Amino acid sequence: MTLDRRLTPATDRVALESLSHVIERPAYTPGHPARLSVPLADLVGAPDGRRDRQVNFGADVTVIETRGDRSFVQTALDGYCGWLPAAALTTVLPPVTHRVAAPATHVYPAPDMKQPEQTSLSLGARLSVTGVEGRFARLATGGFVPVQHIGDRPAADPVTVAESLLGTPYLWGGNSRWGIDCSGLVQAALTACGVPCPGDSDLQRAAFPAVDTIRRGDLLFWPGHVALAMSPDRMIHATAFAMAVIVEAIPDAMARIDAAGDGPFLGIRRPPLAQPAALA
Missing domain, CATH: 2.30.30.40 (SH3 Domains)
Known part of the structure; x- marks a missing residue:
């Protein structure tokens, strides 16, 4: 084996x-x-x-x-x-109550945006919130984050999540606002919606059923690459071609990838649309 x-x-x-x-x-x-x-x-x-x-x-x-x-x-x-x-x-494991729902956020030492930030967290970071002070959530791990940047329910649409990361620099193996790759973008978008998703494009292709027509939220695959369909003719992906998260017309992307010798197109896969009622 x-x-x-x-x-x-x-x-x-x-x-x-x-x-x-x-x-x-x-x-x-x-x-x-x-x-x-x-x-x-x-x-x-x-x-x-x-x-x-x-x-x-x-x-x-x-x-x-x-x-x-x-x-x-x-x-x-x-x-x-x-x-x-x-x-x-x-090994200190307080209950996780929220996730960062914005592309990124700052952690402050006090519930005051004029304080110097302590650190920054990316979309999908898991948080243990112990209370709210004004417009800030207090974390069990220390510090405060803006309540506008966090959520305790899954997002509704992975494409909308992916669009929030437009312009993020491409980074091989990246999984954050500071750098992300094609499979990292797909995993971040689906995970935000409560849909389990593997980390690499070949594993993602194996995880979801094949379909013949493209609709919003479908995954489009090439060897070593994956994109998220925004509609039957547009897609969003993290690509080394632009070294960023970009939107492209699907026919144009297919022609460009084929001309570069990075094909063939491997087909369409469809993640489930149903989301759980609460964060995992």
């Missing part, structure tokens, strides 16, 4: 106990829960490897092994596995 490294919660030394009858390792562990306590961190395939994806503030993970200053984890969001800085994780 060939296991996908990205989705296999095992290093060369330790695996989750659930894999004890699947793969052989010197040791097995139940793992322990943790949460990302910094605004953003690269998830890498090896302790000194390159970025595979990124993990946003408040993301829950299962820690499988810690080696030096790195911890190997599996993310709760999509099951993606990789190494994070151990210092970026906390």
Whole structure:
């Protein structure tokens, strides 16, 4: 059996106990829960490897092994596995009540917009709100965020979410307002709407059913690339062609991608439209 490294919660030394009858390792562990306590961190395939994806503030993970200053984890969001800085994780896990619903927001030391900001958080960051003071939400982790930038219910339309990130710089493996790639944009848009979505385009293509005609919210695939249909003739995507999130006419994009030798077009997939009543 060939296991996908990205989705296999095992290093060369330790695996989750659930894999004890699947793969052989010197040791097995139940793992322990943790949460990302910094605004953003690269998830890498090896302790000194390159970025595979990124993990946003408040993301829950299962820690499988810690080696030096790195911890190997599996993310709760999509099951993606990789190494994070151990210092970026906390075992203090207050209930998550909200997410950042704006493209980005600032965290302030007091409920006052004139205070110098402490840090910035991206769309999708998971928050534990303990109260509201004026127009600011108080966080269990410290600091205050504007109530206008957060929500406690899923968004209604992934295309609208993606449009809020127009102009975001393209970043390979990126998952935030400060840099995002094609699959990161799709995952951010669908996750904001309560629709589970894998992290990479090939996994996204495998996750949703194929359809023959394009409607708003469908996913359009090429080798190593995915876009989100805004309508039967327009799409939004994070593309290295423009090094940004842009809108293109679908026929023009298909012709351009084909001319560049980056095809063929692999078809259309349709995520579900129904959303849960509350955030996961």
